[in-house]
Amino acid sequence: MNAEALAFYALAAMVLVGGALVVYSRNLVHAAVSLVPTLLGVAGLYVLLHAEFVTAIQILIYVGAITVLILFVILLTEGATGLRVRQRNEQVPLALGVCGALVVLLWVVLLRVPWGPAAGPLPPYNPGAVGRSFLMPYVLAFEVTSLVILASLVGAIVIARREE
Amino acid sequence: MIGLPHYLVLSSLLFGMGLYGVLTRRNAVAILMGIELMLNAANVNFVAFTKFVDPTFVRGHVAALVIITLAACEAAVGLALIINAYRHLETVNVDQVDLLKG
Numbered sequence: 164m165n166a167e168a169l170a171f172y173a174l175a176a177m178v179l180v181g182g183a184l185v186v187y188s189r190n191l192v193h194a195a196v197s198l199v200p201t202l203l204g205v206a207g208l209y210v211l212l213h214a215e216f217v218t219a220i221q222i223l224i225y226v227g228a229i230t231v232l233i234l235f236v237i238l239l240t241e242g243a244t245g246l247r248v249r250q251r252n253e254q255v256p257l258a259l260g261v262c263g264a265l266v267v268l269l270w271v272v273l274l275r276v277p278w279g280p281a282a283g284p285l286p287p288y289n290p291g292a293v294g295r296s297f298l299m300p301y302v303l304a305f306e307v308t309s310l311v312i313l314a315s316l317v318g319a320i321v322i323a324r325r326e327e
Numbered sequence: 328m329i330g331l332p333h334y335l336v337l338s339s340l341l342f343g344m345g346l347y348g349v350l351t352r353r354n355a356v357a358i359l360m361g362i363e364l365m366l367n368a369a370n371v372n373f374v375a376f377t378k379f380v381d382p383t384f385v386r387g388h389v390a391a392l393v394i395i396t397l398a399a400c401e402a403a404v405g406l407a408l409i410i411n412a413y414r415h416l417e418t419v420n421v422d423q424v425d426l427l428k429g
Contacts (some may be wrong), residue, residue: 263343318407
């Protein structure tokens with residue numbers, strides 16, 4: 164087993180164990196904190212896939228911002244997230260069945276498709292290529308995303324503000 | 328040798344986990360965490376396909392970056408909604424927020 168495979172399996176274990184804790188943990192603070200190793204594991208997978216810029220953004224936004232935001236809201240809504248509150252609804256067996264079936268279906272479909280070899284090598288310096296892609300063919304996606312950011316910024320402030 | 332199938336299997340497992348969280352949790356914040364897991368699974372797929380199938384224009388990286396940005400927006404608005412609901416209804420459990428139920 165070479166180093167890449169070793170790193171992949173270690174990161175995969177980190178992602179899956181973290182994800183299981185996020186989903187199963189009764190204490191919501193534990194669930195939110197175990198989001199951190201999951202997201203860091205995904206960032207490690209991006210390193211293995213030579214996506215260094217995406218790794219940096221993943222760590223900055225997901226691990227740095229979203230997790231902290233989620234923790235803040237858990238602490239602000241303490242009365243409903245406490246340990247005495249039942250955290251699961253009555254759909255556990257049904258949900259297990261649906262998710263298992265979906266995963267098996269995804270495996271059957273995705274692993275049967277012949278994906279073919281790569282059409283070429285990755286560009287050597289990723290951030291530059293990503294920036295050029297954003298500003299030349301995908302400028303519409305870029306602009307629409309910035310509009311969405313503006314709208315959600317205003318929306319979040321308006322919704323969360325305490326009205327007098 | 329780690330290839331595309333490894334990443335596909337891992338990301339579908341992560342997606343299934345996130346979906347399980349969304350379907351079984353009562354707390355809206357926990358549902359949001361499940362959605363984040365599902366978005367991450369999609370991102371792993373995008374980046375893996377970029378490396379193994381279509382590397383020339385790093386389209387998958389662009390898609391992954393857009394998804395990360397939209398996930399941040401969605402988390403901000405969703406958590407604002409949760410705080411607002413908690414202020415008015417004293418609960419964030421989605422099965423107790425039933426003002427529209429006749």
